[in-house]
Amino acid sequence: SASACCQRRPASLRCSRPRRSFGVARALDERLVEAAPPAPPAETEVEEPGVADGGGEGEGEGEVEEAAPSGEEEEEEEQPARAPVRSRRRQEEEEEAAPGHDRFKLINGKEIFQEKAYLVGVECKRSGGSMFSIEESLEELEQLADTAGLMVVGSTYQKLSTPNPRTYIGSGKVAEIKSAIHAHDVETVIFDDELSPGQLRNLEKSFGGGVRVCDRTALILDIFNQRAATHEAALQVTLAQMEYQLPRLTKMWSHLERQSGGQVKGMGEKQIEVDKRILRTQISALRKELESVRKHRKLYRNRRQSVPIPVVSLVGYTNAGKSTLLNRLTGADVLAEDKLFATLDPTTRRVLMKNGTEFLLTDTVGFIQKLPTMLVAAFRATLEEISESSVIVHLVDISHPLAQQQIDAVDKVLKELDIESIPKLVVWNKIDNTDDTLRVKEEAEKQGIICISAINGDGLEEFCNAIQAKLKDSLVPIEAFVPYDKGELLSDIHKVGMVEKTEYMENGTFVKAHVPLPLARLLTPLRQQVAAVS
Numbered sequence: 001s002a003s004a005c006c007q008r009r010p011a012s013l014r015c016s017r018p019r020r021s022f023g024v025a026r027a028l029d030e031r032l033v034e035a036a037p038p039a040p041p042a043e044t045e046v047e048e049p050g051v052a053d054g055g056g057e058g059e060g061e062g063e064v065e066e067a068a069p070s071g072e073e074e075e076e077e078e079q080p081a082r083a084p085v086r087s088r089r090r091q092e093e094e095e096e097a098a099p100g101h102d103r104f105k106l107i108n109g110k111e112i113f114q115e116k117a118y119l120v121g122v123e124c125k126r127s128g129g130s131m132f133s134i135e136e137s138l139e140e141l142e143q144l145a146d147t148a149g150l151m152v153v154g155s156t157y158q159k160l161s162t163p164n165p166r167t168y169i170g171s172g173k174v175a176e177i178k179s180a181i182h183a184h185d186v187e188t189v190i191f192d193d194e195l196s197p198g199q200l201r202n203l204e205k206s207f208g209g210g211v212r213v214c215d216r217t218a219l220i221l222d223i224f225n226q227r228a229a230t231h232e233a234a235l236q237v238t239l240a241q242m243e244y245q246l247p248r249l250t251k252m253w254s255h256l257e258r259q260s261g262g263q264v265k266g267m268g269e270k271q272i273e274v275d276k277r278i279l280r281t282q283i284s285a286l287r288k289e290l291e292s293v294r295k296h297r298k299l300y301r302n303r304r305q306s307v308p309i310p311v312v313s314l315v316g317y318t319n320a321g322k323s324t325l326l327n328r329l330t331g332a333d334v335l336a337e338d339k340l341f342a343t344l345d346p347t348t349r350r351v352l353m354k355n356g357t358e359f360l361l362t363d364t365v366g367f368i369q370k371l372p373t374m375l376v377a378a379f380r381a382t383l384e385e386i387s388e389s390s391v392i393v394h395l396v397d398i399s400h401p402l403a404q405q406q407i408d409a410v411d412k413v414l415k416e417l418d419i420e421s422i423p424k425l426v427v428w429n430k431i432d433n434t435d436d437t438l439r440v441k442e443e444a445e446k447q448g449i450i451c452i453s454a455i456n457g458d459g460l461e462e463f464c465n466a467i468q469a470k471l472k473d474s475l476v477p478i479e480a481f482v483p484y485d486k487g488e489l490l491s492d493i494h495k496v497g498m499v500e501k502t503e504y505m506e507n508g509t510f511v512k513a514h515v516p517l518p519l520a521r522l523l524t525p526l527r528q529q530v531a532a533v534s
């Protein structure tokens with residue numbers, strides 16, 4: 001049932017401890033070091049029977065959730081204890097002197113040490129819900145790993161009727177992976193589905209040798225963390241990471257051990273509790289900070305809305321070309337690249353159409369299949385922008401072999417966001433990249449879909465016209481009399497509405513137009529004037 005689907009990069013390097021340890025745990029470890037008291041709490045110095053012995057070995061023992069009867073313990077051949085902290089440090093120093101040059105990669109302008117990763121997926125017969133095949137899903141996971149700066153050295157999957165509650169995969173598979181990762185000097189094993197805290201710990205113990213285990217969620221969080229550009233995005237990601245980490249805390253105590261020279265005994269369960277408390281305090285502080293940032297942004301948005309330009313939101317699967325399209329239409333300088341999750345922050349720009357009317361175009365974070373609900377929730381506030389827009393453009397990379405599955409995944413998230421009442425426009429992008437362009441265009445025409453190429457500008461005029469037509473659906477017809485000293489209102493009407501008739505009179509201008517509802521409300525007194533005259 002096994003298959004190695006991306007066994008392409010040979011493990012050519014000696015085993016070495018990574019300088020940059022991957023993942024959520026690292027970021028949080030650093031944060032906890034900052035927040036932790038300079039010396040460990042007194043009670044942890046006391047030797048406690050049961051947890052004290054061996055220091056490092058008792059980690060997280062009391063935390064394993066899926067308590068299995070001890071007879072069923074799988075890891076009888078427990079790995080030798082990890083190298084003590086001090087010798088690990090020495091090892092790192094040695095690495096410093098002879099770094100594996102070919103494993104450093106430039107990502108976002110930073111040089112990152114590429115950890116070796118091994119991917120694991122499970123195809124569940126029961127959950128026939130997934131639209132992606134296991135191979136396709138693993139391929140996407142590899143792309144995610146690549147985006148995060150990891151070096152994928154191999155992958156495998158297993159077909160199961162139900163996942164194993166203790167280790168997610170079966171014990172035979174665990175053994176198989178264990179030998180593969182030790183042969184390749186793998187540092188991180190990434191599972192394609194969300195693992196329970198207990199599964200994560202059991203797997204790390206089974207693999208041994210300091211191998212880190214994480215899941216798709218942690219990987220996505222890591223990418224988000226690398227890419228968060230604004231303060232708000234950074235706060236959101238940090239909060240999501242902490243919430244993800246809280247139930248999974250196992251070996252955070254190691255930072256205290258380091259600080260005290262590696263000799264503190266009795267660090268076990270108790271220290272985890274201390275760390276959890278620190279983390280909880282930080283989570284609530286973060287929530288407050290985020291709340292105030294959001295309030296500020298909302299104010300800003302309200303101010304923007306006082307110029308009632310309609311907002312068009314761009315949504316779509318990650319890498320569909322949303323930022324490229326925004327750049328093309330507006331000359332904005334939004335990072336667009338062939339990486340997943342290039343954009344995390346909503347960027348809004350003004351688009352001026354040929355006929356002089358305008359709309360605001362908002363670029364948003366891309367969607368992905370198996371997007372953890374927790375992450376959708378974390379970005380909900382950002383996605384509020386979508387729920388307040390007049391039109392939603394669903395941009396599709398039609399040249400992608402899994403375009404239909406990506407469409408379905410996006411529709412699923414859109415459904416969760418409860419925005420189905422907003423008019424939607426489906427647009428097929430990257431038409432230049434399709435094999436049978438003519439046939440694709442024919443198909444699109446049948447379905448009333450617009451084809452564009454954000455790269456070469458094909459179809460953009462048609463795109464703007466379609467947006468205009470959609471926007472018109474949301475406009476209300478008005479007749480108003482605008483006095484000459486309120487000239488700016490008249491230009492607002494021209495900007496955001498569709499003017500059918502203007503008549504210049506002695507004291508002002510009579511206008512017949514379709515305008516967005518907010519502007520129609522603003523014009524109420526002037527509309528009443530017309531009604532009174534006629």
Ligand SMILES: Nc1nc2c(ncn2[C@@H]2O[C@H](COP(=O)(O)OP(=O)(O)OP(=O)(O)O)[C@@H](O)[C@H]2O)c(=O)[nH]1
Pocket residue numbers: 316317318319320321322323324325335336337338339340341342343344364365366367429430431432433452453454455456
């Ligand atoms: N051939 C072709 N490539 C395109 C087109 N539009 C975008 N691309 C490429 O697709 C890749 C992704 O584009 P982005 O604009 O970053 O995609 P995005 O939807 O913003 O992605 P996220 O921010 O990750 O959600 C880039 O390498 C673009 O150059 C197109 O019309 N044709």
Ligand SMILES: [Mg+2]
Pocket residue numbers: 322323324335336342343363
């Ligand atoms: Mg983008």
